Amino acid sequence: MNVLLGVGITDGPVVIVTYLLAGAAFVLLLVRRPSRRWRRMSWAAVSAVSAVGGGVIGLGLTWLLSDRLDLFDADLTPVVRGWIIAGFVGVGLAVASIIRSTWRRAIGSVLAAALFVGTAAMGVNVDFGQYPTIGSALGISSVKEGLPSTARAGADAPTIDSWRPPADMPSRGALGSVDIPGTVSGFRARPAVVYLPPAALTRNPPRLPVLIMMSGQPGRPENPLVVDRLGAHLDAYAAEHRGLAPIVVSPDQLGSPDINPMCIDSARAGNSATYLTVDVPHWIRTHLNATLSPGSWGVGGLSQGGTCASQLGAEHPELFDAILDASGQLHPSLGSDEKTIAEGFGGDAAAFAAAAPAAIMTAHAPYKDTIAVFGVGALDVRFKPGIETLASDARAAGMTTHYIEVPNTAHDSHAWRQIFARGLTLIADHWGLDR
Structure with missing residues (x-):
């Protein structure tokens, strides 16, 4: 069963x-x-009309759900739109083949x-890269x-400078799922996932930097x-640096996949900000x-989690000196600004404006020793302008800023993987793990 759940569905033989x-x-x-009741010419006409009709329906649905209703809070790429349309073309042809067909052929259709x-x-999924295996598509955790x-x-x-890896140090780090209670915040979170690098798994481990990472929403x-x-x-970084890499903790900043608490404290969705900056x-x-002194803790995330990273990293320089924002937004959002202000901030427009990372950066500038990495897919037309603006704002606020643009990707996992890989190296080197 475990073998089946681990089968890849973004590349390889199954695809x-x-x-x-x-x-x-x-x-x-x-x-x-x-069936024989169809003349060849009649079937050719019906199949063509049905296939084209299915394609038109698929095109209309992509426009309605993405462009009109903005259901996904991200623009669908041409590849995704093409697959949706192609699927409806096939379904249209299959529906047409059922007409005047025998029951056996109808089942086949x-x-x-x-x-x-x-x-x-x-x-x-191949284009977006969200579910790499059958198990992940079914929501079954591999951790x-x-x-x-x-x-x-x-x-x-x-x-870190004196660390010498022992002969029995593992070659890879370890993942585990743990409960982190909202003791102070009262926030109800799903189990977090923790990564411990090889050096942390030895008999006399060093204290290591910490990177708090957050998923998108839903996620x-x-x-x-x-x-x-x-x-x-x-693991790759640790293999090249004496088993050293940051400890990574990925807490649940959402509480539920269908809720966006926006990483603020609110009556609407709980005290997410306090959970992330106090309880975690x-x-x-x-x-x-983990290192106990300031100067080697960071916060990062993708999409909604990236927005949270820019908010919390800018708001708490006493806790975080590194920010990794992959495809985040200019401000916390539940959709339109009007809806966000009304539902997320209780109608307080001033509180909404103050929660924007740019406003927080301005209020706390200048930053003395903060590194900020902002990344986005080159084809992510909706989020790219915001990431460019945030990078500029962070630089103006005194942060050591890096901007990563991943070619041929959009608001998808392919972009986030490369942003995380490059951002990790920049931040870990900033913390001195490359010595």
């Missing part, structure tokens, strides 16, 4: 076979008349329609509960580390061998 089967099914429906829908969904037992760093713990805490492969990038850091200091 290729699915595409070939869908192509073969489409050709078969097109060349075979449903229904199965073909299901195949077209599944193939289109797979094509969309084990609990953390491996680790030694506590004592007063004689080695420093799960494991997404940055697993789906967007930050865990793999951390307290748990990290209590349970992990």
Whole structure:
């Protein structure tokens, strides 16, 4: 069962076979008349009209759901739109083949329609990169509960400079799922996911920098580390730097996939900001061998989590000296500004304006030793202008700022993986882990 759940669905044999089967099914429906009652010319006309009609429906739905209703809070790429339209073209042809057909061929047409829908969904997922395996698509986590037992760093713990990896140090880090209670905030969070680098798994570990990472919305805490492969990038970095890499904690800033608390304290969705800046850091200091002094803690995330990172990183320079914002927004958002002010800020327009990262940066400038990494997909037409503006604002506020633009990607996991890989190196080097 575990083997099946781990099968990849963004590349590899399953994707290729699915595409070939869908192509073969489409050709078969097109060349075979449903029954003898159809004249060849009549079937050709009906199949063409049905296929075109299906494509028009698909095109209309992409316009309605994305461009008109803004259901996804991101622009659909041409590839995604193409797959949706192609899926409806196939379904239209399958529906037409059921008419005047025998029951056996009707069942075959229904199965073909299901195949077209599944193939289109797979094509969309390949472009977006959200679900790399069957298990992730089913919402089944690959992260084990609990953390491996680790030694506590004592007063004689080695420093980063003096650290020498022991012979029995693991070659890779470890992931685990843990509960971080909202003791002060009262915020109800789903289990967090923690990454411990190889150096943290030794008998006399050093105290290490901490990077708090957040998913987008909807999303799960494991997404940055697993789906967007930050865990793999951390292992690669550690392999080149004596087993050293940041400890990464990915808490749940949402509470539920369908809620956006906007990383603020509010009566609407709970005290998310206090949870992330008080409860989570307290748990990290209590349970992990993290550095205790300021100057080596960071906060990051993707999409909604990226917005949170810019907010909290700018608001709390006493806690964070590193920000990693992948495709975040200019301000917390529930949709339109009017809706956000009314529902998220209780109608207080001034509070909404003050919560924007740019406003927070202005209020706390100048920043003395903060590194900020902003990244976005080159084709992400909706979020790219905001990221460019935030990078400019951070630079003006005194932060050491880096801007990453990933070619041929949009608001998707392909962009976030590269932003995380490059951003991790910049931030870890800033903390001195490359010595």
